[in-house]
Amino acid sequence: MAYIVSAGERSFRVNAERIEAKPFEEIYDVSLDESRRRVSIARISPSHLSILVDNISYNVEVSRYADGYQVSVRDELFSFRVADEREYVSAGLHEKGEAVVAAPMPGLVVDVLVKQGDEIEARQKLLILEAMKMQNELVSPKSGTIADVHVKPGDSVNTGDRLVVIE
Amino acid sequence: MISKILVANRGEIAVRVMRACRELDITSVAVYSEVDRAAKHVRYADEAYEIGPAPSRESYLRIDKIMDVARRSGADAIHPGYGFLAENPELPAACEEQGIIFIGPGSESMALVGDKTRARETVESVGIPIVPGIKEPLQSSEQAIAVAKAIGYPVMLKASGGGGGKGVRIVENDQDLPGALERARAEAVSAFNNPDVYLEKYLVRPRHVEVQVVADAHGNVVHLNERECSVQRRYQKLIEESPSCALTPELRRQMGEAAIRAIRASGYVNAGTVEFLVDSERNFYFLEVNARLQVEHPVTELITGLDLVKLQILVAGGQKLPMTQKQVRINGAAIECRISAEDPQTFLPSTGIIEELIEPAGPGVRVESGISVGYEVPIYYDPLVAKLITWGADRAEALSRMDRALKEYKIRGILTTIPFHQKALRFGPFLEGDYHTGMVSEIEHTETSEHIEIAAMAATIVAMAESRVDLQPGEKGAGSQWRMSGRANGGLYRIGW
Numbered sequence: 142m143a144y145i146v147s148a149g150e151r152s153f154r155v156n157a158e159r160i161e162a163k164p165f166e167e168i169y170d171v172s173l174d175e176s177r178r179r180v181s182i183a184r185i186s187p188s189h190l191s192i193l194v195d196n197i198s199y200n201v202e203v204s205r206y207a208d209g210y211q212v213s214v215r216d217e218l219f220s221f222r223v224a225d226e227r228e229y230v231s232a233g234l235h236e237k238g239e240a241v242v243a244a245p246m247p248g249l250v251v252d253v254l255v256k257q258g259d260e261i262e263a264r265q266k267l268l269i270l271e272a273m274k275m276q277n278e279l280v281s282p283k284s285g286t287i288a289d290v291h292v293k294p295g296d297s298v299n300t301g302d303r304l305v306v307i308e
Numbered sequence: 309m310i311s312k313i314l315v316a317n318r319g320e321i322a323v324r325v326m327r328a329c330r331e332l333d334i335t336s337v338a339v340y341s342e343v344d345r346a347a348k349h350v351r352y353a354d355e356a357y358e359i360g361p362a363p364s365r366e367s368y369l370r371i372d373k374i375m376d377v378a379r380r381s382g383a384d385a386i387h388p389g390y391g392f393l394a395e396n397p398e399l400p401a402a403c404e405e406q407g408i409i410f411i412g413p414g415s416e417s418m419a420l421v422g423d424k425t426r427a428r429e430t431v432e433s434v435g436i437p438i439v440p441g442i443k444e445p446l447q448s449s450e451q452a453i454a455v456a457k458a459i460g461y462p463v464m465l466k467a468s469g470g471g472g473g474k475g476v477r478i479v480e481n482d483q484d485l486p487g488a489l490e491r492a493r494a495e496a497v498s499a500f501n502n503p504d505v506y507l508e509k510y511l512v513r514p515r516h517v518e519v520q521v522v523a524d525a526h527g528n529v530v531h532l533n534e535r536e537c538s539v540q541r542r543y544q545k546l547i548e549e550s551p552s553c554a555l556t557p558e559l560r561r562q563m564g565e566a567a568i569r570a571i572r573a574s575g576y577v578n579a580g581t582v583e584f585l586v587d588s589e590r591n592f593y594f595l596e597v598n599a600r601l602q603v604e605h606p607v608t609e610l611i612t613g614l615d616l617v618k619l620q621i622l623v624a625g626g627q628k629l630p631m632t633q634k635q636v637r638i639n640g641a642a643i644e645c646r647i648s649a650e651d652p653q654t655f656l657p658s659t660g661i662i663e664e665l666i667e668p669a670g671p672g673v674r675v676e677s678g679i680s681v682g683y684e685v686p687i688y689y690d691p692l693v694a695k696l697i698t699w700g701a702d703r704a705e706a707l708s709r710m711d712r713a714l715k716e717y718k719i720r721g722i723l724t725t726i727p728f729h730q731k732a733l734r735f736g737p738f739l740e741g742d743y744h745t746g747m748v749s750e751i752e753h754t755e756t757s758e759h760i761e762i763a764a765m766a767a768t769i770v771a772m773a774e775s776r777v778d779l780q781p782g783e784k785g786a787g788s789q790w791r792m793s794g795r796a797n798g799g800l801y802r803i804g805w
Contacts, residue, residue: 144771146764153761155768171765182769188664188720190766199759201766206658206723210770212763216734217755218652218727219763223771246656247687251494269494272657273649273691274474275542276495297687300658 143172143226148219154226240282242305244298248272252294255305259287267305268292281307310334310385310409310625315353316374316399317389319678320694321603322349325387328617337381339374341367343686348678355381362688368392369501375402385409385624387617391690394600395422395470396500411624413599417576421597424468424506427574431594434573436566439585439593441508449486455507456485462510465492469502476543478510513744514585515554516540517592519567520608522579522616524623529571530633531564532608532616535581539732541655541748546725547732548604549643549706550611553741554586563592570597579605579620588744603646603692606674610642610699641703643710645729647677647694649685649722652731653753658723659685668716672699672709685722693724703741707733 143156153173157180161168169180181193185200192199202213209222251269255261263284270277289306292298313329314337315322326336326349338353343362350356357377360367367373369392378386386403388394394412401415412418421427425443432438442455445468456463456479465488467475475496477488493503520532536552537545555563567582574597581602583595605616614631623629649658661684667675677694679685685693698713700706711733717726728751735751737743 144768146767148760148764151760153764155764157765157768157772169765169769171768173761173765176761180765190769192762192766194762199762201762203766203770204720205770205774206660210767211723212767213727214759214763214766215756216730217759217763218753219755219760219767220651220653221764221767223767225775245654246651247659248657249687269491271498272659272687273689274495274499275657276491276498277656278491 145224145226146221147224148221239288240285240307241303242267242279242282242307244270244300244302244304245279246270246272246277247299248277248297250292250294250296250298250304251276253290253292255287255290257287257290261285261287261307270298279304281305283307310621312337312381312383313385313387313411313621314339314374314378314381314383315349315387315389316368316393317387317391318344318347318349318368318689319692320676321389321391321601321678323352323678324676325389325617326352328615328621331615332618332621334621337377337383339368339377341688343684343688346683348680348683357381362686364392364688365501368689369396371396371399371402374399375406375408378403378406378408383408385411385621387411387620388600390600390603395598397422409624411620412578412601413576413580417574418599421574421576421580421599422469424466424596427597428594430573431570434569436570436594437592439508439511439595442506445504445506446489449489452485452489452507453482456482459509462512463507464510465489465505465507467492467496467500467502468504468506469496469500474499475505511585511587511593513746514538514587515552515744516545516583516595517552517554517563517586518581518583518595518598518602519563520579520581520602520605520616521567521571521576522619522623522629523571523577524629525577525626526628528629528632529568530629530631530636531567532612532614532636533638534560534563535602535604535607537604538743538745539738539747540745545604545646546748547643547645547729548607549641549703550607551638551641553703554590556590559586559590559592566592566594570594578623579616603695604644606676606695606697607642607644610674610697611638611640612636613639640699640701641706642697642699643703643706644695644697645710645714646692646725647696647717647719647729648691648725649693650691650725651723652725652728655725655728657687657691659687660722661685662719663721664718665720666716666718667694668696668713670709670713670716672706673713674698679719693719693722696729707739 146153156172158170167182171180183191190201212219248270251271253268265281285307288308291303312335315325329336336353338350338356339359340350341362359373393399397415397419400410403410440459446452465477475492477492479485479488492505515538523529535550537548539547581598584592586592674697679693698709
């Protein structure tokens with residue numbers, strides 16, 4: 142089963158099969174986009190993997206957060222969303238032209254500045270979300286028409302909740 | 309003598325104040341909102357009283373409820389910490405009315421320095437330079453545009469009612485000013501219950517250097533040297549250090565004297581901080597007086613060997629300062645990293661349950677923390693959850709200890725700014741001490757393609773382990789920490805380890 146691993150604009154198709162489980166390590170056959178590698182994994186703790194690829198050693202910290210993962214490798218930090226390839230397609234995230242604006246953080250909806258059917262420009266303000274005393278303006282990633290507004294002022298939302306759909 | 313102190317705050321600062329109480333054999337009283345019942349400050353205190361629902365307007369900002377707890381508990385003094393009511397002169401006024409000692413300045417001088425326009429007039433009158441701008445609250449966006457045109461863009465909008473970066477906006481042109489004013493007002497109302505906003509010229513590449521001052525009621529005022537707070541984002545400080553690399557001994561003396569003059573001119577008693585901007589020519593401009601204990605006060609404590617909270621309690625009790633200016637020394641260097649519940653790249657808030665907490669220790673390391681394992685970081689309050697402070701014989705040692713301590717620090721269950729600090733500590737201009745308030749935006753988030761691929765593999769392998777999971781929470785035995793993390797993350801359980 143393949144997964145789509147995405148970080149911002151980039152995404153990878155990753156298929157990892159465990160081909161061997163030894164007392165101190167697991168061997169995976171990992172396909173990442175076009176490349177294929179044999180990878181040794183040792184689980185040091187639930188959040189800490191030791192990874193050997195071609196004898197190069199990586200200490201990788203993986204922590205789950207909201208609906209994604211934060212991963213640090215050699216002092217670099219990445220945030221990923223990992224989706225089963227089948228879900229990824231059926232969720233319609235790749236439907237042509239549709240953009241879903243999701244909550245980037247948990248918070249309270251202070252104001253909704255658009256309604257269904259509004260024609261909007263890219264970077265236009267959609268709504269204002271407040272958390273931990275800061276107000277944040279969420280803007281439209283593209284121009285289009287508001288297809289759906291899922292929240293109203295006073296609602297509290299979690300990271301990843303759908304707020305506005307633009308088509 | 310003060311024998312019982314109500315701490316009108318929460319989180320790490322409430323615990324900090326209560327620690328001083330414990331050392332002085334003073335009984336501490338906590339207040340808490342409904343969501344903070346299990347919080348560390350409630351457990352640390354000798355007594356604790358609930359003051360209402362989670363939103364701070366209904367609990368931590370309610371003077372009537374705080375005063376009621378003061379009466380019920382028999383507290384003879386109130387310490388406000390920082391934030392919340394710390395700079396609201398109505399709290400010291402209520403204390404003065406009811407014969408309770410307020411551990412901070414009197415209501416009149418707090419009102420004076422807290423009203424930034426009056427504060428600027430006061431310090432200007434004793435010859436301290438200020439940044440050009442309008443002293444009165446803005447009446448309209450038309451007025452704002454007229455003033456901005458007169459002093460030249462970029463300009464900065466700031467809330468009159470408080471500090472801490474809330475209600476601050478930088479504006480580059482006429483078109484953006486009305487919208488920015490509206491947002492600044494909304495934030496000002498939300499944070500301080502006061503819509504007043506003023507405007508001043510925005511200095512390019514300035515350094516933010518503040519001077520810690522403490523004054524007693526007998527006319528003695530000493531300064532405890534400076535703190536450099538130029539590592540900021542959206543006017544929120546992230547890293548502070550002392551001494552500042554930007555000051556010469558002569559400039560330190562001049563700024564210290566200016567700070568003392570500002571405090572005297574304001575009739576200010578207790579600990580306070582005078583904030584300045586220092587430009588690249590080493591001109592300094594008065595910014596504001598913070599009429600409270602600062603978040604970053606431990607930096608000063610480490611280089612001076614003084615306990616600022618104890619000094620506050622001492623002078624609030626009417627005693628004289630135990631030291632003269634000549635006795636104040638700088639010993640070594642100290643640095644503080646603010647650990648916030650925020651995404652380390654976007655700085656968006658992060659909430660959740662603390663699953664695992666390993667705090668650094670060892671030589672020269674101090675941790676001020678308001679969290680513990682199992683605690684849920686709520687969305688209602690400031691994202692600052694802890695502070696890490698290190699001391700060294702010189703700046704290089706303080707920095708290397710900080711780097712080491714950040715590596716030891718593990719907080720799981722929320723995102724924190726620890727990775728940001730690790731990056732900042734490897735950033736060339738910061739290491740050289742040659743940085744300004746725009747530094748944070750210059751730190752690059754390097755991404756090596758090999759590393760992102762390794763990271764993507766690791767995320768997949770962890771995700772696979774999590775999807776092989778048992779979705780029936782009841783079927784397993786007593787939960788481990790990992791099961792708790794599962795509940796926090798939508799009911800998934802981690803097994804396979």
